[in-house]
Amino acid sequence: MQKQLGFLVDLGKCVGCRGCEVACSNKHQLDHLQYRRIMNINKENQVLGFLSLACNHCINPECIRVCKEKCFYKRRDGVVLYNSQRCNGCQRCIGACPFQAPKVNPRTKKISKCDFCFEQLDQGLEPTCVASCIVGALQVIDIMQPIPVYAQEALPNFSITQFTKPSIRVILPRAPQCFWRKG
Amino acid sequence: MKQKSVVSRRTFLKGAAATVATVSFGGTFFDFIFSGLSPAVAAENSTVELFRNACPRNCYDTCAILSTVQDGVLKKVVGDPASTYTRGTLCAKGFSYTRSVYSPDRIKYPMRQIGRGSGNWQRISWDEAYTEIAQNMLRLKREYGSTLPICLNKYSGNFDIMHYGIEGMLTSIGNTTRATGTPCWPAGIDAQTFDFGTIVCNDPEDIVNSKYLIIWGANPAWCSVHSMYFVKEAQQRGCKVVVIDPILTQTASKADLYIQIKSSTDGALALGMARYILDHNLYDGEWLAKNSKGAEEFFSYLKNNITLEWAAEKTGIPQHIIEMLAREYATTKPANIWIGYGMQRHTNGGQNVRAIDALAAITGNIGKSGGGAQYAQLETWGFKYHAMSQSKPANSGGKEDRAININNFGAEVLNAQDPPIKMLWIACRGPMTQDPETAVVKKAFEGMDLVVTADLYMTPTVEMSDIVLPVTTAFETPGVNVSYWHYWLSLNEQAIKPMYESKNDVTIAMELSAKLNELEQGSCTFPTSGDLQEWVGKEFSEGIYKQFGIQDWQELKKGPVKAKSGLIAWQDGKFRTPSGKYELWSAEAEKYGHFPLPVYVEEMQSTDKYPLRCITPHWKLSIHSQFQNLDWMAAVNNEPHIEIHPKVAAKYHIKDNDSVKMFNDIGYITLPAKITETVSPDVVAVYETWYKNKKFNVNYTVKAIPADMGKKATGAPGIAFHDNFVAIQKM
Numbered sequence: 001m002q003k004q005l006g007f008l009v010d011l012g013k014c015v016g017c018r019g020c021e022v023a024c025s026n027k028h029q030l031d032h033l034q035y036r037r038i039m040n041i042n043k044e045n046q047v048l049g050f051l052s053l054a055c056n057h058c059i060n061p062e063c064i065r066v067c068k069e070k071c072f073y074k075r076r077d078g079v080v081l082y083n084s085q086r087c088n089g090c091q092r093c094i095g096a097c098p099f100q101a102p103k104v105n106p107r108t109k110k111i112s113k114c115d116f117c118f119e120q121l122d123q124g125l126e127p128t129c130v131a132s133c134i135v136g137a138l139q140v141i142d143i144m145q146p147i148p149v150y151a152q153e154a155l156p157n158f159s160i161t162q163f164t165k166p167s168i169r170v171i172l173p174r175a176p177q178c179f180w181r182k183g
Numbered sequence: 184m185k186q187k188s189v190v191s192r193r194t195f196l197k198g199a200a201a202t203v204a205t206v207s208f209g210g211t212f213f214d215f216i217f218s219g220l221s222p223a224v225a226a227e228n229s230t231v232e233l234f235r236n237a238c239p240r241n242c243y244d245t246c247a248i249l250s251t252v253q254d255g256v257l258k259k260v261v262g263d264p265a266s267t268y269t270r271g272t273l274c275a276k277g278f279s280y281t282r283s284v285y286s287p288d289r290i291k292y293p294m295r296q297i298g299r300g301s302g303n304w305q306r307i308s309w310d311e312a313y314t315e316i317a318q319n320m321l322r323l324k325r326e327y328g329s330t331l332p333i334c335l336n337k338y339s340g341n342f343d344i345m346h347y348g349i350e351g352m353l354t355s356i357g358n359t360t361r362a363t364g365t366p367c368w369p370a371g372i373d374a375q376t377f378d379f380g381t382i383v384c385n386d387p388e389d390i391v392n393s394k395y396l397i398i399w400g401a402n403p404a405w406c407s408v409h410s411m412y413f414v415k416e417a418q419q420r421g422c423k424v425v426v427i428d429p430i431l432t433q434t435a436s437k438a439d440l441y442i443q444i445k446s447s448t449d450g451a452l453a454l455g456m457a458r459y460i461l462d463h464n465l466y467d468g469e470w471l472a473k474n475s476k477g478a479e480e481f482f483s484y485l486k487n488n489i490t491l492e493w494a495a496e497k498t499g500i501p502q503h504i505i506e507m508l509a510r511e512y513a514t515t516k517p518a519n520i521w522i523g524y525g526m527q528r529h530t531n532g533g534q535n536v537r538a539i540d541a542l543a544a545i546t547g548n549i550g551k552s553g554g555g556a557q558y559a560q561l562e563t564w565g566f567k568y569h570a571m572s573q574s575k576p577a578n579s580g581g582k583e584d585r586a587i588n589i590n591n592f593g594a595e596v597l598n599a600q601d602p603p604i605k606m607l608w609i610a611c612r613g614p615m616t617q618d619p620e621t622a623v624v625k626k627a628f629e630g631m632d633l634v635v636t637a638d639l640y641m642t643p644t645v646e647m648s649d650i651v652l653p654v655t656t657a658f659e660t661p662g663v664n665v666s667y668w669h670y671w672l673s674l675n676e677q678a679i680k681p682m683y684e685s686k687n688d689v690t691i692a693m694e695l696s697a698k699l700n701e702l703e704q705g706s707c708t709f710p711t712s713g714d715l716q717e718w719v720g721k722e723f724s725e726g727i728y729k730q731f732g733i734q735d736w737q738e739l740k741k742g743p744v745k746a747k748s749g750l751i752a753w754q755d756g757k758f759r760t761p762s763g764k765y766e767l768w769s770a771e772a773e774k775y776g777h778f779p780l781p782v783y784v785e786e787m788q789s790t791d792k793y794p795l796r797c798i799t800p801h802w803k804l805s806i807h808s809q810f811q812n813l814d815w816m817a818a819v820n821n822e823p824h825i826e827i828h829p830k831v832a833a834k835y836h837i838k839d840n841d842s843v844k845m846f847n848d849i850g851y852i853t854l855p856a857k858i859t860e861t862v863s864p865d866v867v868a869v870y871e872t873w874y875k876n877k878k879f880n881v882n883y884t885v886k887a888i889p890a891d892m893g894k895k896a897t898g899a900p901g902i903a904f905h906d907n908f909v910a911i912q913k914m
Binding site: 012 | 260262270273275279404426435438439443500818
């Protein structure tokens with residue numbers, strides 16, 4: 001594969017404002033489901049930050065493998081898309097995806113998921129989540145190209161399942177020097 | 184552009200697009216906006232229009248918004264890239280506007296409640312509503328000889344300038360009673376008024392020029408998220424960011440240095456730092472000699488009364504940290520301090536702000552790009568207030584309006600005599616969730632002949648009203664907005680028709696005036712008709728035109744504009760104090776009963792009975808009672824909680840998510856625990872907001888204790904919201 005678009009999440013910049021989540025819902029006019037979710041991975045007073053997750057457009061997508069109706073397909077740029085026409089609502093993909101990316105639309109009972117705002121990509125524009133991030137914590141990257149050396153595949157204390165080869169890279173936060181109260 | 188839609192106003196917008204930034208991917212922003220519409224819906228013959236809106240909430244950011252409307256339906260909102268502050272993005276709350284406008288929970292038509300608080304509502308027509316309201320107003324005027332029994336409580340639910348027409352409506356019926364003051368920030372306003380003459384802050388976009396930034400008791404990551412971009416940008420350019428807070432906030436977690444301070448002792452830290460700066464000759468004597476009054480007295484106060492040992496003991500911050508902070512702050516230029524509103528909600532809050540201001544003054548950081556003591560600004564608010572400026576009808580009784588303290592609203596309503604208060608008009612406000620001492624506020628409501636509330640949703644305040652009037656959102660009505668933080672001016676265009684039977688507050692004023700005059704000719708001076716768009720135009724003054732470099736307000740249809748001057752506070756060195764200098768020694772402060780110098784005033788202490796300080800900061804998914812009730816916000820979080828330090832939790836055998844009762848002598852609330860080391864061990868934190876269908880209101884425990892300052896600039900002292908002492912127990 002020559003190209004594989006994915007997301008670079010900078011945990012040092014993300015303030016967990018939830019703007020990307022709601023911007024995504026705004027763009028796709030999602031009533032009762034969310035394509036993108038922010039996970040709070042802080043532990044007690046340890047500053048780890050937030051991980052913004054949607055579909056990771058995996059290199060080896062389980063959704064494509066398990067869907068008997070062949071609703072999922074992968075574009076040449078690596079974006080995993082979904083066509084609901086043949087979907088029978090079996091929800092096999094939901095069980096298979098390690099990231100809970102496919103969602104059931106409560107109205108149609110069919111599946112829908114993050115489409116990387118492909119029609120924006122095709123116009124040379126950023127996906128909505130990336131464009132809406134105030135602090136610039138979300139970026140589109142091609143993981144087949146050299147990416148920043150400080151970007152990595154894994155987080156301490158939080159596992160990003162790797163067997164599907166998700167197209168997500170993270171930059172770890174730098175915790176502040178803290179002085180806690182005496183007395 | 185894929186869709187073959189009839190895009191009116193498109194040509195004009197293409198012109199505008201040439202001047203705005205293009206996103207880095209290469210397409211124009213306007214392609215981005217339209218691409219939000221799926222090809223299926225953007226069918227032939229559908230009309231897609233773009234409108235400029237402004238978020239009118241009580242928020243630092245006051246964002247410029249671009250709204251996409253398809254066939255009369257608001258489909259999408261994004262930040263306006265023409266504003267270099269909003270930078271094309273909105274916060275989670277802003278992005279939820281497509282939900283709030285079409286929320287099934289909106290109040291759709293006027294209703295009358297049979298039995299206040301009963302939930303027994305019946306739909307009535309606008310005419311019935313106006314008739315009942317007008318008849319009551321005229322009856323009260325007859326019975327009491329004036330309209331003073333009618334009381335208005337309106338504040339920050341919508342800061343669009345036209346919304347001051349609500350005050351205008353009350354003026355136009357005669358002398359009335361007004362809830363006066365502001366709950367959020369008055370102690371700090373008075374402090375800066377004594378020091379500088381008024382509140383002015385640097386343009387927040389100037390933060391990028393700071394080399395040292397102390398964010399003191401503010402949490403922009405939650406409450407001014409667009410400012411966080413500039414904070415991060417400054418940090419990337421080498422600025423050291425320090426956060427001083429009793430809580431390790433989200434902002435603090437992004438800082439270089441976090442210092443946990445004992446709540447309400449900020450003045451002790453500032454004075455300790457000042458003493459170190461004085462002792463080590465790190466102050467700017469030249470600046471002080473030229474620009475200040477009272478430096479000698481202040482230094483003498485420091486020498487005689489302040490030691491670093493004392494400051495360390497007071498604040499809980501080790502002495503060497505205070506020394507390090509003082510040294511770094513005084514020797515890195517320019518150094519900036521952002522003073523939050525949280526730290527002035529104390530009985531010594533104003534004094535604490537004065538002490539911090541003094542730090543900026545003695546180090547010569549005032550009037551400089553990248554420097555300053557930022558609190559807020561009202562410099563861009565010089566409108567005509569046409570809608571507000573109404574005349575009183577002749578012979579309507581009473582000498583003048585009667586002011587009651589908005590910060591002790593319930594008690595002041597109950598105490599009002601000669602004449603008593605008999606009718607409430609509530610707009611842009613939710614006293615039943617946002618005021619302290621909810622039980623007293625409820626009692627005040629219960630004593631009324633009539634309570635009228637104009638609102639969007641069935642809030643607890645509406646539940647305690649007799650008549651509710653449905654109002655429009657910002658997208659359904661024209662207006663104009665400015666911020667108390669940044670220097671942008673944004674027009675708010677009407678993007679869609681008013682939903683259901685909702686009306687703008689000014690339209691309500693006009694129609695009520697017609698009804699009053701029908702029942703009693705000459706009883707109300709408010710114009711009975713008018714074009715709202717034209718009324719927006721009437722708000723603009725020559726001063727505003729000059730400040731923003733525009734000739735006509737209609738130019739704002741092309742995009743928001745930024746003030747052309749005054750972006751660095753006090754750059755001209757012309758302070759607006761009586762002496763014209765920065766006043767470390769303020770005779771004005773003395774006049775209002777304070778010590779003339781910034782001195783330390785003892786903070787309130789916990790008691791054996793109530794050992795924990797409960798602070799009630801703002802919540803990231805709401806602005807006071809707004810937003811958290813929406814489904815998209817509930818999907819992110821729908822559960823209030825109490826943050827407790829692990830040591831405290833262990834003492835009470837409380838585990839995560841255990842149900843905890845928090846109480847004091849005026850009330851209690853029960854809510855799940857969140858154990859976290861991010862709060863101080865003597866503090867519990869409960870974020871104030873209104874959840875739909877939840878019995879949660881932290882103000883059941885909050886007393887109306889006045890802050891030390893606020894009387895001079897805002898008419899009433901603030902509320903010491905964070906001097907609330909409580910006990911907890913596991914349920």
